[in-house]
Amino acid sequence: MMIFWLLIAAMVAVAMAMLLPVLLGRGQLGGNPRKAINVAIYKERFAELEAEVKSGALNEEQLELTQRELERNLLEDVKGEDDDRTAAGPARSARTALAIALILPVIAVGLYFALGDTGLVSRSPATLAQAPGGLPTGVDSVEDMVEALRARLQRQPDNAERWLLLARSYLVLERYDESVLAYARAHQLLGDDSQLLADYAEALAFANGNRLNGEAARLAARALELQGDNRKALWLMGIVAVQRGDRAQAKAYWTRLLQLAPADSQEVRLLQQYIAQIDNADVQASEGERASAPASAPKMKSAAAPAAxxxxxxxxxxxxxxxxxxxxxxxxxxxxxxxxxxxxxxxxxxxxxxxxxxxxxxxxxxxxxxxxxxxxxxxxxxxxxxxxxxxxxxxxxxxxxxxxxxxxxxxxxxxxxxxxx
The missing domain is CATH 2.60.40.1120 (Carboxypeptidase-like, regulatory domain)
Known part of the structure; x- marks a missing residue:
């Protein structure tokens, strides 16, 4: 903790070393900006007068009188500014520098205590690593975070990214009906985006008792139509095919997905397992058909794995x-x-x-x-x-x-x- 405060003091000292020379009048970055502005205005006005002489609006005598008046005004303005800066500059700069030197550290420390996390200073890396879920200060649970997100969306109902975040949060919390509603709103705002549609289809399937049919199947198909290598859409369409009894189509979807999955990943191993089960089911079905070739043969045995x-x-x-x-x-x-x-x-x-x-x-x-x-x-x-x-x-x-x-x-x-x- 002592090291922390020593670092704070060192940083404040460095900041003051950079600020004080400028405040005290040394290391100024330029001259008097107001003086430069006055000179520029004078030059512009004089150019206008010359143009008026050429156009016949003024004669040479009027030009000379007006020019002298402008020069006198310019000299008075510049002299007044220089006198003010000479008389008040050093004292004012010194007072300003002293005030900032005293106030700046107080403000910095005050802001740290108001906005920072003083507890982080005294926590060890091991303690920080055990912090639950990395939730923001004041958020006690994922549910609290979701409610805070909902409150923000009431103020900003057209923020599509927050609707997506809310939908995914509901999905994690298994609040599937609410997840579907949030995805529907995001879809209204963003239109047909492949990943959005795949996520939307997944939420609908969970809300529908794990059945990927109807609207969920349509959304998954549309997601795949928009992006042929969308991995979630390929996975979902494989499930749709399995639920319809179309093993060949399921194998086709998952074979494509297998080519996209990271090598040596758990996803690859699971897909290989599912594809092998489809192949085994096809073999069993083929054997059943051959065994039941006579017209009076009994109904073919189901190729499904025995219930567990x-x-x-x-x-x-x-x-x-x-x-x-x-x-x-x-x-x-x-x-x-x-x-x-x-x-x-x-x-x-x-x-x-x-x-x-x-x-x-x-x-x-x-x-x-x-x-x-x-x-x-x-x-x-x-x-x-x-x-x-x-x-x-x-x-x-x-x-x-x-x-x-x-x-x-x-x-x-x-x-x-x-x-x-």
Missing amino acids: SLSVRVALDPALAQRATPDDTVFIFAQAAQGPKMPLAIVRKQVKGLPVTVTLDDSMAMIPAMKLSRFKQVVVGARISRSGQATPQSGDLEGRTGVIELGSADTVEITINKVRP
């Missing part, structure tokens, strides 16, 4: 019971052991229902491409959220398992026994 489910029992550690209320929300979910942390299945309960046993299955997937039956190993968790939002927050109560092989246990036991830092 997981029984989970959740209880709350009695030691944490006082930190939750009966109406707090409990999220019970399964995630892939490796890969994206988007829940493969999720269900919502309340604390007053604990202990509770639920079954997680493919019907609870957020998107068809990310569901239990597509993964062999998962991690199961449960979290109590006082805000009711699925986004984890500091202070939430949680518990989770290690890696579980699907089908290896009848019922998974979870105890909520930790407080999220």
Whole structure:
């Protein structure tokens, strides 16, 4: 802290060393600007008089009289200014310099305490690194930030960038209906932008129970039409094709996306997995068709992967019971052991229902491409959220398992026994 104040003093001293010579009359950047202006005006007026003589508006005698009057006025103006500067300049400059030397440091420190963050001075890098979410001072949560953004948009309803930020924030908070409305407003202001339409389609799909059809499908298709290499649009259109049962088209979209994805990324590995599943489904379908060649053959077997489910029992550690209320929300979910942390299945309960046993299955997937039956190993968790939002927050109560092989246990036991830092 002492080093900080020494640095402040040094910077003020440097600033004063630069200002004082000018204020005291040394190192001036030029002469008297008012004197220069008067001379320029005189020259301009004299040129006008000469022009009047040439035009016949004035004779030589009138020109001489007017010129002498101008010269006398100019001399009086210049002499008066020089006398004023000689008499008052040094004393006034000294007084001004002294006042600024005293006031400048006070103003600088005052502004720092009013606008700066004095806490940063005494915080270590480790403490700063642990600052939650980097939210601005006075903003206690993402919800507070969103409300502040909404208030600004009431004053500036045509700010498209803020509508986009609001829409994305709602999406993160899983407030899908509000996200859709914000995207709709941004679309009104910006028109058909490829990335905007892809994001808008995604929000509509979430708001529509993870179904990419109707307007959501149309927006995704339009986004891809505007920009053929839009990665989100390619991903969404692949999901649209899967939901329509068009595996060949889904493979075509995701193969294009695979070519655009960063090499050796998790995105590449997942896309390769999805494309391989489509190929396997096509092989199974082809084999089924050959086996059912006779006219009286039974209906072809579904090529879909077998449904997966997981029984989970959740209880709350009695030691944490006082930190939750009966109406707090409990999220019970399964995630892939490796890969994206988007829940493969999720269900919502309340604390007053604990202990509770639920079954997680493919019907609870957020998107068809990310569901239990597509993964062999998962991690199961449960979290109590006082805000009711699925986004984890500091202070939430949680518990989770290690890696579980699907089908290896009848019922998974979870105890909520930790407080999220």
